[in-house]
Every structure is written in structure tokens, then in C-alpha cells.
Amino acid sequence: MQIKTAKFVASYPSVERCPKPTRPEFAFIGRSNVGKSSLINMLTGHGGLAKVSQRPGKTQTINYFDINGEWFLVDLPGYGYARVPQSTRKGFARMVEQFVLRRTALYSLFMLVDSRLAPQRIDLEFAQWMGEHGVPFAVVFTKADKMSRSALQQHQELFATAMLERWEALPPFFTTSATSRLGRDELLTHIAGIIEE
Numbered sequence: 163m164q165i166k167t168a169k170f171v172a173s174y175p176s177v178e179r180c181p182k183p184t185r186p187e188f189a190f191i192g193r194s195n196v197g198k199s200s201l202i203n204m205l206t207g208h209g210g211l212a213k214v215s216q217r218p219g220k221t222q223t224i225n226y227f228d229i230n231g232e233w234f235l236v237d238l239p240g241y242g243y244a245r246v247p248q249s250t251r252k253g254f255a256r257m258v259e260q261f262v263l264r265r266t267a268l269y270s271l272f273m274l275v276d277s278r279l280a281p282q283r284i285d286l287e288f289a290q291w292m293g294e295h296g297v298p299f300a301v302v303f304t305k306a307d308k309m310s311r312s313a314l315q316q317h318q319e320l321f322a323t324a325m326l327e328r329w330e331a332l333p334p335f336f337t338t339s340a341t342s343r344l345g346r347d348e349l350l351t352h353i354a355g356i357i358e359e
């Protein structure tokens with residue numbers, strides 16, 4: 163898939179306020195600092211579309227980007243902030259939960275995982291929760307440029323093993339780097355394939 167245009171649409175405070183579901187939507191989520199904004203910029207080819215490296219927990223809204231006038235890329239608030247109060251954290255969790263469960267236009271969700279880390283409980287729990295609710299998703303390993311191929315493979319295998327303790331099949335895995343643009347074609351081809359189905 164070619165990205166011809168990528169434009170910020172608007173930010174919404176809740177799923178109820180989101181626009182009418184008229185086009186396929188693909189949402190991105192992950193822990194704060196996982197590289198979500200960088201990946202969105204890398205995929206769309208627009209360096210300034212999503213803001214990189216802001217204060218963790220800064221994105222408290224559901225952000226819509228119009229891609230090619232054909233589909234929406236949705237930037238969801240991250241999970242796992244250390245520095246926001248518990249009550250705020252619960253608010254984010256509810257917002258994300260309602261969006262993921264209720265949004266009829268959501269074709270697939272991409273869960274970003276930092277390839278530098280061994281499997282994190284919060285990521286595994288979120289994957290588990292999506293699986294239980296039948297939410298289609300893929301796992302996107304970020305910052306692959308910072309890892310040797312063997313270490314990268316080891317973390318991915320550990321993640322797969324942890325998921326297979328609960329599930330018989332794995333979702334698609336993607337390996338990406340915002341700096342080298344690794345994984346860009348694969349992710350966009352995956353999205354195009356889902357839209358065509």
C-alpha cells in the first residue's frame with residue numbers, strides 16, 4: 163500500500179464522541195514510550211504527524227488520522243504509566259476498553275511491544291484480555307534496530323511461549339524500527355489485506 167495522504171483529523175475524549183463509523187479503522191496501542199508515535203510517523207511518512215517523546219501519559223485522547231481518504235489510523239492512549247495517579251489510570255483504561263469493545267469500524271488493533279525487553283506482564287495481560295473478547299490484533303515489536311538479531315528472536319520467542327500458555331494460535335507478529343523503517347511494507351501490506359477482505 164502507498165501512503166498518498168496522511169492527515170490529523172481530531173482528538174476525541176471517549177468512544178461516544180468518535181465520528182460515525184464510515185471507514186475501516188486500525189488502532190495502535192502500547193506502553194508509554196514503546197515507540198508508538200515514532201511508528202505512526204514512520205508508517206505514514208510524515209515526521210510530524212504524531213508527537214514523539216512527550217511526557218509519558220500525555221496522550222489522553224483517541225486521536226484519528228485520515229490515511230489516503232480511505233481508512234483511519236487511530237492512536238489510543240497508552241497503558242502502564244508510572245507517573246499518573248491511579249484514578250487517572252483507571253479513566254484511561256475505561257476509555258481504551260470501551261473503544262476496543264464497542265467500536266464497530268475497528269478492523270484490527272496493533273499492540274506495540276518494546277523488543278528490548280523480556281515479556282512484560284502488562285503486555286501479556288492486555289493480549290490476554292483482547293483474546294478473551296475476540297478482538298483481532300497483531301503484535302508489533304518496536305525498536306528492533308537497538309537489538310542484535312539473536313536477542314530480538316529470543317524476546318519474540320519468549321513472548322510467543324508466554325502467549326501459547328493460554329492460546330492455541332498466535333496473532334501475527336511484526337518486527338519494526340522507526341529509524342531503519344524495518345517492517346513498514348509488511349505492516350502496510352497486512353492492513354491492505356484486511357481492508358480488501
Ligand SMILES: Nc1nc2c(ncn2[C@@H]2O[C@H](COP(=O)(O)OP(=O)(O)O)[C@@H](O)[C@H]2O)c(=O)[nH]1
Binds near residue numbers: 341
Ligand atoms: N532507536 C530507536 N528509537 C526509537 C524507535 N522508536 C521510538 N524510539 C525512541 O523512543 C522514544 C519514545 O518514542 P515515542 O514514539 O515518543 O513513544 P510513544 O510514547 O510510545 O509514542 C523516543 O526517544 C524515540 O526517539 C526506534 O524504532 N528505534
Ligand SMILES: [Mg+2]
Binds near residue numbers: 198199200213216221
Ligand atoms: Mg506518543
